[in-house]
Amino acid sequence: MANIGNRNTTEGYSITRPPLFDNLPFDFWKTRMSTFLQSTDYRMWMLIQEGYSPPSREINGIKTEVAFTEWTFDERDLAQLNAKCLNCFFCALKSEDYMRVSTCKTGKEIWDKLCITYEGTNEVKQTRLNFLLHDYELFRMKPHESISVMYTRFTQIVTSLHALGKELLNYEKVNKILRCLPSSYDAKITAISESKDLNTYSIDNLLGSLIAYEQGVNQRNLDAGEKKKEKTIALRAHK
Known part of the structure; x- marks a missing residue:
């Protein structure tokens, strides 16, 4: 197992900054990142677990995304939480990993892709x-x-x-x-x-x-x- 007793273990020790994933063992960073998300807002962690979909309405039997101006307060709140998840990951990842997930639209997509990349199927x-x-x-x-x-x-x-x-x-x-x-x-x-x-x-x-x-x-x-x-x-x- 890689040595975790170096500068990287202290790089992200902050209650306001996500832990930096830079030459750390993935399982070590994964635990820290999940704890950071839960402590920031536990609903963010639930979005990682359950996923997020933009607000939609069923019109004539067809599910259609609705304009932002028609979102309810709760829908805007969930969208904001998803954006915070994305921001946490983007701030925590080095450039190589950022490029892997930069097109992801939800925190769950990023989490799942990182898990498959570093833990496999x-x-x-x-x-x-x-x-x-x-x-x-x-x-x-x-x-x-x-x-x-x-x-x-x-x-x-x-x-x-x-x-x-x-x-x-x-x-x-x-x-x-x-x-x-x-x-x-x-x-x-x-x-x-x-x-x-x-x-x-x-x-x-x-x-x-x-x-x-x-x-x-x-x-x-x-x-x-x-x-x-x-x-x-x-x-x-x-x-």
């Missing part, structure tokens, strides 16, 4: 989902890896699964994290399992507990190393 997405689920099942903490680094890798997989429609419940993630830890964490795993209800124990509390345990172990190892070093120096001094 449903068959391609299902294949990618299967690979990610495989990565999730085999996920393990690496030797000499910190809890924070391990959790970052874990979150990237979970985020990618979310972007493809696979939601993992909190208790599933908590249990997976506990199962991925090496044997050196067995005592901590047992303590958490016996003292906490894993069905309600939050992933944030688990992470904090594991980091605190890791720091304690590291400090004890450091102290033991210092004592061993001092003992070695003392023995050499007496020779």
Whole structure:
């Protein structure tokens, strides 16, 4: 997965500006963009989901678009929301992607075209989902890896699964994290399992507990190393 820890992750951190899609993993940007649209006006997100059609009337059995002057207040409001959707996308996309979608008339058209471009067809997405689920099942903490680094890798997989429609419940993630830890964490795993209800124990509390345990172990190892070093120096001094 591409590295997201660069300037692009902060480029669009604004409550008034859409997140810039520039060398970011699509699933990362997709989540940010959907959240931005929902927070701006949730009706914009509904237009992305359901689509938008210009106002029309059925005259003599034929559906005909009507002039702007005949639009109702609600119809003008929906048209304005669709225009805002278009503007959000056009402000967020680099020139290459803008050219792909510049002829689209609705936010849904742009969203669907970007999803097909970067995620592929449903068959391609299902294949990618299967690979990610495989990565999730085999996920393990690496030797000499910190809890924070391990959790970052874990979150990237979970985020990618979310972007493809696979939601993992909190208790599933908590249990997976506990199962991925090496044997050196067995005592901590047992303590958490016996003292906490894993069905309600939050992933944030688990992470904090594991980091605190890791720091304690590291400090004890450091102290033991210092004592061993001092003992070695003392023995050499007496020779």
